[in-house]
Amino acid sequence: MDERGVGLRIRRVFLWAMVVSFCVAAGAGILVLLGVSFGETGGKVLLSTVTVGLFSLAMLCCGATFARAGRSLGVAGVVVSMLTLGWSLVLIWREWSWDFEPFQVLFSGITLTIALSFANLVVASTAHRDQLIRLLLAACLGLTAVAVLLTLLLIWDSGWEGESFPRLYGVVLILAVLCGVLAPLLSSLRKRAGRTPGPGHAVAEPPMAEGAAVEREPVSRPGEPLDPALVAALEREAARRGVSVVQLVHQQWPRERE
Known part of the structure; x- marks a missing residue:
């Protein structure tokens, strides 16, 4: 298992x-x-x-x-x-x-x-982790450990007297929660930004050899079903780019929509 x-x-x-x-x-x-x-x-x-x-x-x-x-x-x-x-x-x-x-x-x-x-x-x-997300995650874990240590000092009555301790305690808690909230949010936003192409972003087509014909052969004749392998390949590519199959076809062959 x-x-x-x-x-x-x-x-x-x-x-x-x-x-x-x-x-x-x-x-x-x-x-x-x-x-x-x-x-x-x-x-x-x-x-x-x-x-x-x-x-x-x-x-x-x-x-x-x-x-x-x-x-x-x-x-x-x-x-x-x-x-x-x-x-x-x-x-x-x-x-x-x-x-x-x-x-x-x-x-x-x-x-x-x-x-x-x-x-x-x-x-x-935080599934998607770049350098910023890792930094926020490390800061969150470190500040959480410091907050635990300060809380244990409060519980066991050792060395927390004075005016500076409550202020330090509050600052550490606020920063730990802030880093813990920002890390997942930014991870989700950056993951979506990496999948979705920006407006006006041209979809790169595979390079063609010199002298090769620019014409595209029809994938199927009218009235005939599409090849299942082609359908599966289109679905995989659309999932990789974060778009639907229709949007992928429109991006790849914009002139054929007219």
Whole structure:
């Protein structure tokens, strides 16, 4: 089985887990509004269901890179998400205590999960990469790593006192999100620009030898069907240029339209 098929099956599992979890949570919420009481155990079941749905969404985002070159980033995101999900379920079902350290571990895992999900979505959305897109992608990943480090400092109460820290934190978050939004948008725009010829762009015809006849032989006689091989070749060339077959024919033989 190829890697693309494995990645597709894994994403399908995450998708169905998310759908089932959200449907169960929605149904339970409706029952609560109608006056049905689930008690403490029912509340924990409902909270566990919502938690599984949210982390399934995060793992689905990380699975977007399974069929690409950045699959190691996706695998890391899925592993961190599963570990954080397990720790979340442990905290939901254990006896309540006022010790804050387990929640610091939980918040750290959630921070890493969100960061990796965001990074995988950006990587998966930048299919067309030139020098500018690579620069934006590297800046996004680097700024996201810095944002994670600053967030962990906030969670673990170490070295974030002062007026400069919140300003630096905000600037890093804004720049990370900006690079993460610009990279996929510019990648899509540049990919389309590379496929579509500009207005007035002349379609180059194959060179002809000196003395060769300029006349074109008819591809078929009136009333006869076109050669299937010719039709397939026209469809491939039209798909490569990003136009329809009719537009390709009009571009290649503009005089014959009159």
